[in-house]
Amino acid sequence: MSGTMKQVVLASYAKGNPKPSDFRIEQVPVPEPGEREMLLQTLYIAVDPLIRFSLDEKLLSGASRMDLGAVMVGPTVCKVVASNHPDYSPGDFVEGRTAWAEYAVVAPDQSDYRGPPRKLDPSLAPVSTALGALGGPGQTAYEGVVNVGRLKAGETIVVSAAAGAVGSMAGQIAKALGARAVGIAGGEAKCKALLDLGFDAVADYKEPDFADQLKAALPEGADVYFENVGGDVTLAVLPLLKRGARMPMCGFIAYYGVGMEGPGPDHLPGFYRHIMAKGLEIKGFAGIFAGQKGLDDIAGWIKEGKVRFPESLVDGIDAVPEAFSSVFSGHDHVGKLLVRIAPET
Ligand SMILES: NC(=O)c1ccc[n+]([C@@H]2O[C@H](COP(=O)([O-])OP(=O)(O)OC[C@H]3O[C@@H](n4cnc5c(N)ncnc54)[C@H](OP(=O)(O)O)[C@@H]3O)[C@@H](O)[C@H]2O)c1
Structure with missing residues (x-):
């Protein structure tokens, strides 16, 4: 040609x-x-x-x-x-x-x-x-929710960057598993879109009362935090995690532009205190591990109308x-x- x-x-x-x-x-x-x-x-x-x-x-x-x-x-x-x-x-x-x-x-x-x-x-x-949904983002959401987060029916998951490709799938997979899904996103339109997708509650991290919104959305705390963002969003989530909560570490987009150091004095000391005091389990992962099983399950949920x-x-x-x-x-x-x-x- x-x-x-x-x-x-x-x-x-x-x-x-x-x-x-x-x-x-x-x-x-x-x-x-x-x-x-x-x-x-x-x-x-x-x-x-x-x-x-x-x-x-x-x-x-x-x-x-x-x-x-x-x-x-x-x-x-x-x-x-x-x-x-x-x-x-x-x-x-x-x-x-x-x-x-x-x-x-x-x-x-x-x-x-x-x-x-x-x-x-x-x-x-x-x-x-x-x-x-039927590619890398779907597999990543599946790996984080199912294999790393080990989310069970009746539990609560909170997802950051929830309106993105991975986050929107993570919340829907959680719902398909019979769990409660809370999404964090920036702006009213994105938060509304999450509710339309079936999330149970949302919190807008761009609003000044974000921490209060999140508390109201998680009255009994969360069993799993699907981490996509890092920074202030994570700091607002940590106090609301239950003892022994799992934290699949999918990404930390708020820090992709700041190299290895982080902006100013970071919050790692407080972060580590939460990890120790609550026995949090944090694990990084790559979506490709979900493999064909993840894609097959998602395709099945799409067919059943549980996932868009x-x-x-x-x-x-x-x-x-x-x-x-x-x-x-x-x-x-x-x-x-x-x-x-x-x-x-
Ligand atoms: N581990 C893996 O294998 C794997 C694979 C794919 C993706 N990831 C990671 O998963 C995360 C989501 O990826 P994606 O493909 O879903 O991306 P995406 O569809 O492009 O969505 C990214 C979202 O991140 C939010 N965001 C950007 N900067 C932010 C900030 N400073 N604070 C808070 N939110 C911010 C934006 O939503 P708002 O407008 O709501 O801020 C944006 O819509 C990323 O961290 C990505 O690197 C990991």
């Missing part, structure tokens, strides 16, 4: 939260697939917060660091345009980690630990859900830098934020 395409490259390392000016859009030739490779047309790009870990000048944590001028990479859903690989045919829909570009060449035999691109069946669910898959769309590759940056600075989107690069048909 000849012609040119747009791609997003890293223009400067992120200082604090990423800004659209940290990225540059380039026009380049569409690549040609070689032996056992395929050419993909990008349909959706997921602007995941964890990509921030690869944007520090010096790698602090995470798997890799981007070079300046390199094409950004992340979770995508694509359509196969041309294939020199026997396992894939033109027209197939696939989910994987590919370039932030309108087209990408992929060698399935040289995939990373996630394995080759996953083929999707559009008759089972919209292919975009492979980046949300909220997603928000913005359009065009030029919108990717702004969309990615908005994840860290508060936006109005609920559920998985996707950038639609091309129509599915």
Whole structure:
């Protein structure tokens, strides 16, 4: 296939939260697939917060660091345009980690630990859900709630960043398990969206009476805290955890822009006091461990009408830098934020 395409490259390392000016859009030739490779047309790009870990000048944590001028990479859903690989045919829909570009060449035999691109069946669910409810965010929510949090029917879970891709699934999975779900989000619209999704109560962390809202939402405390944020949100949750509460540590987005030190004198001494006094169990995890079992259970709950898959769309590759940056600075989107690069048909 000849012609040119747009791609997003890293223009400067992120200082604090990423800004659209940290990225540059380039026009380049569409690549040609070689032996056992395929050419993909990008349909959706997921602007995941964890990509921030690869944007520090010096790698602090995470798997890799981007070079300046390199094409950004992340979770995508694509359509196969041309294939020199026997396992894939033109027209197939696939989910994987590919370039932030309108087209990408992929060698399935040289995939990373996630394995080759996953083929999707559009008759089972919209292919975009492979980046949300039926993909990494769904698996992450499942791993945190079911395997790490060990949430049981009748217990209460509190979820931070609850209106995001992972949080919105975590609360719904909790409800499907027969637990009580309390969501923390920023702004009235997001809090209302959580109640519409079936959360039992919400607290708006952007309001001055947030701590009181949270107390009212958790009159008997919480058995599990699904941690996505860190900082002041976490400090408000800790006093409300029950003895022996579990704290699946999924992420800490409020601190992604501040390196290893944290802002000023941190609150770790008080944090550790809560851990000791209450015998809290805190465990970090990665969503991929939920595997196919997590996705199968979620698909079953979707079929039963117990779980929905909220997603928000913005359009065009030029919108990717702004969309990615908005994840860290508060936006109005609920559920998985996707950038639609091309129509599915
Ligand atoms: N462990 C794993 O395997 C794994 C996998 C995927 C994601 N994660 C982590 O899970 C968390 C959620 O990811 P996601 O994919 O659901 O992201 P998402 O859909 O982009 O949602 C992120 C949400 O975080 C909230 N937020 C941003 N900055 C904040 C701040 N300073 N204080 C409080 N809230 C803030 C925003 O909601 P508001 O507008 O309500 O502030 C935003 O909607 C992140 O920490 C991410 O890194 C971990």
